[in-house]
Amino acid sequence: MSVVIIADNNDGALKANLPLFLSQDYPGGFEVIVVVASDGDDTAGVIESYSKVPNFYATYVPKSSRYMSRRKLAVTLGVKAAKHEWVLLTDAACRPVTDKWIGNMSSCRHRGVDMVYGYGNYAEGTGQFKMFSRFHREYLLIREAQSGMGYGMAGCNLMFRKSMFMAGNGFQGNLKYLRGEYDFLVNKYASTGNIAVCLEPEAFIVEETPTAKGWHDRNVFYFETRRHLERSVRHRALFNSDMLSLHACFVAALCALGYSILFHNWLILLFSAIALFVPLIVRTLFARRAMDAFGLAVPWFKVVPFELRLVWHGLKYAVAYRMSDKYEFISHKS
Template sequence: MQIIVIIFSAIIGIQVIYLLVFLIAFSKKRSATQTQQLPISIIICAHDEEQNLKELVPHLLAQDYPDFEVIIIDDRSNDNTFDWLLDETKKDHRLRMVHVNRTPPHVNGKKYGITLGIKAAKYEWILLSDADCRPKGNQWLNTVSAHLGESTSFVLGASPYEKAPGLLNVFVRFETLLTAIQYFSFALLGNPYMGIGRNMAYRKSMFLEKKGFNNFLNVTGGDDDLFVNQHATGKNTQVVIGLESLVYSLPKTTWSSFFNQKIRHLSVGKLYKFQHRFLLGLFVFTWLLTWFIGIPLAFVPELTYIVLGALAFRTIFLALIVNFTAKKMGQRFEAWLVPFLDFIYVFYYLVTGLTALVSKKVRWKN
């Protein structure tokens, strides 16, 4: 029993250390590195996204920025995307379309589409997002542009999900926020490991020099996080944080679609660098053990109050970190729900994590 108590204490200690690291990272002072508004190419890869594009494109073209273009890759769409885009490109010279009829064998469709879009881009800086996303306002390009320094190759942004009623929406937003806390913290402390393709910028010349997605063309996903994991460093990576930098995305509306999406994301994590797999794995593993060891220990009479106190301390600390970092990122989150979300996260990760570990085939879209 004494050994179990020591292990539980160590687990709580590791969790608290991680949370302190997140707090320190987000407490660091950050300053913009660029005053010149460099030209930017926004690239969106879309498959059967006519309705979403009709909402998104006006938001993009309304950006208060002097020199940019919007490139939409029509990736083998079956709806009216091609005809609609063809008409729209005639109305505004800043809007361009790249049409994909077919993809080469054994090449992921989205990576192929993004690659064609980047090659077609007129400008050095590429800014990526998705068709179901919406910039928070018309200053998105300005906030990103402020971080396009001479030594910078990557700029990582956040992309929370829109708020909606229901438990699923709350959990989706919690899980997404937790992911952002981790990859922002690592990047802020000089060890970037991933980004979000819904809000990320990098150099066209760097993409072509590194041969783009060549090392993982047949992997579903990874066009954002694996590319960052392979080439981002503490010296060439900036993060953009704040309300006007946010790009909101439409959340999944069923648990099955959400799980499928996360299994796809987590399956890519198996290809991260070892140090990142270790650090992220240790955080999640100790999170799981906090509850799986803590709950049984709480039923031991002489340990009940000590264990419950430790669990309460960690959960309250987590809620405070979530509240603090969410505000830093310009988001609002119901921190009072964190104790409940903290607990169900354990079962969520067991299901998705184990499934992703054994999954051999996942897909983006047909």
């Protein structure tokens, strides 16, 4: 196994997390490759301290590289440098939850599988809505991957065949878009039946809490990324129909409740109360069951309010995207 880690001006995270990658318990043997996309801090110093570790290798994206995403170029350099057929890609801002991460991801390499989707969420201490929002998107994407056709990826925990990446010319066709490297990989290379999902808790990764700017950029950049993904209409239709039904149920039930109270129609009051609370209870129970499976600790009474908030959260960043300069999202500035 070749573990490729992208470092992007986050020397503190790399210093804290690199030992957890190098100390993995994987009898099959593995190497760790750090590719530095941007080095405006002490990343070079961190790398130098591991220069004598036998299964460690590091390389840098040339400063002269222009007109293409440095992060996508970093992934490409890492894959090309990999000595093994299977590449496990992640970010320096992430850490495996156990030393069995490689082993558990590797166990999902069944016959006919070229890509394995792994789960990840933010570290403890991150705001509950941010963690819920991340989980909600991951869950939808995992369901699509389980159906045999992946659409994209919210996290940084992806394993794939080097030969598949090279045969498909890597990120050819979307190198100019600065972000979305995981989304583009899954969207381009996940075909019917060749993607598996690893849901073993020991295969999870944890990502450091995003800064306010990082959170803003991730949400805004996604609106640019999804414009260039295949099967986008189908994916968005699933989310939009779910949110529409939730809001419609909520509004209709509240209107019926108001009418029944205003005109003292207690039969309508009873049925409108049932129509309001039963769907909310069912949604909460299903959500809690899913969150428990992934170890997400969000109080039950926040589930539906958070789901309602997702739409307005998305609209906020959609407006921010519409108002932004579109040259911010590509490497070709002129």
